[in-house]
Amino acid sequence: MRMSATAEPGVQADSAIGAYLPSVSDELRAYERFRTRSPEEAQLGSVSFLSPHRLRVRDTSEFSALAQVADADGATVCHVRYGCEVTIERAPQQEYLAVLAPITGELELEHRGRRHVVVAGRALAVLPPGRHVHMRWAPGSEVFSLRLDVRTLRRAMRTLAPDAPEDLPLRFAGPVVDLRAGVSVYGAAQLLATVFGQYAHPEAVPRHVLRHLADHAAGAALLSLEHNHRDEIRSAARRRGCVGVRTAVDLIEGETSAVLTVAELARRSGVTTRTLEMAFRKAMSVSPYAYMQRQRMQKAHLELQAADPADGVTVTGVAMRWGFGHAGRFAARYRQTFGVPPSSTLRCG
Structure with missing residues (x-):
């Protein structure tokens, strides 16, 4: 299928948003997987954190590659840099959703015969399960990405919308999302990188912390990105929000000393913190904390x-x-x- 002659750029965003994309190389310094000038070594090395793909290099004399990867419980953050123009082609896979944020340079994606350009500081690329990937990295591009396993997304889905049919696959739209719309996903990925940066290796991070951060990232993706279960999540939030507010009010009024936090209120009310915040503002015109x-x-x-x-x-x-x-x-x-x-x-x- 031929690509269209004209590019469809990532949606324009405030130029100031580019400042929201700091380099993550320092946070992930201890998690380097490879640093090489060999395309073959780079392709083999990336198999450990990506599905099998084909890497084509425009000028091997200019090639260099760096990959830093930290893996949580079903959520992985990656910082990858190529020194020259490369093209990545990957067959459809069913294991994970990937969200890519260019820090420098740009990505060019082919989707349904059209060419989409994802520019640093303006947009994110969304690569869902089941989709063929044809992607060109401009020379010197540096990308921070979040990979969410399908099982992690399913776990978050059960929390956000327990009544949603489990046999229906998750289908995400894309392939380009305005950075402002996906900023919570990027923030969740950045939080993962920051936490990893405080430890020398993933095994040192408390397992319950990894699980919580993975669930947080998956929840951010399900709440921010367009997919076929958005209506179920919104409907569940409305139903549970009313019950959650009543439960939270009862808990607050029953306190005999200051022991509750907003996160604990949400947990005991059976809703997410975000849902409780929104429901409280709608029902009480104040935040739960206030x-x-x-x-x-x-x-x-x-x-x-x-x-x-x-x-x-x-x-x-x-x-x-x-x-x-x-x-x-x-x-x-x-x-x-x-x-x-x-x-x-x-x-x-």
């Missing part, structure tokens, strides 16, 4: 009213119990809310 702080201030006020200073109760102690770690800021906010300093409430009972 509502929780308001309720804790009210409970601190009631406790100060009922307390007897002779029993050793102090303003600082009450503030700390309700999660206000800075006594001065607590006093200022208390006075703004109730019109008197907390010490006056404690003295007057």
Whole structure:
């Protein structure tokens, strides 16, 4: 199939967004898989983290390649650089979704007879399972990518939309996504790289942390990218959001000291943190954190009213119990809310 004569560039985005794409080579320095001037070595070395593909090099005398790869529990981040123009051709595979962010240079993808150009700082390339890949890297291109195994996406799908049919395959649109639309996916990948950068090898990273980061990245992909299960996810979020808010409010109002976090509220309410945030703002016109702080201030006020200073109760102690770690800021906010300093409430009972 012939490519169209004209390119379809990645959607234009703010030029400032390019600043959101820092180099990840420092974070992944300890995870170098290969550094070579041999195309054969580069192709063989990449088989360990990519499906089989064909690498064609325009000028072997100018060829160089670097690959840094860190693998979590079903999510992999890669930083790859080629020194000259290369073309990669890959048959359809069913194992993973790949999202590619050029840091420098550009990628050129063929899809359904059209040529799509993915420019650094403007767009992401989406390579889903089941799709043939024909991709050209411009000379000196440097790419940061996230690979999500299908099983990881399925696991995240069960969390986001438990009632969605499991026998239907995930089909992603693409192949180009505006960076602004996919920025949460890039952010999840960057977070993975940052965490890996704090350890010398993947085995040193706590396994539960890897699992959480992989699920977070998969959830970001399912919430941000276009695919055939978006309607089920949105519908589930609406249904669960209402129930989640009621559960979270009950948990907050039942607190006897400041022990809950927003993440814990979401977990115990059976929704994601993002879903709880959105549902709370819609139902209560505030964030769950703001509502929780308001309720804790009210409970601190009631406790100060009922307390007897002779029993050793102090303003600082009450503030700390309700999660206000800075006594001065607590006093200022208390006075703004109730019109008197907390010490006056404690003295007057």
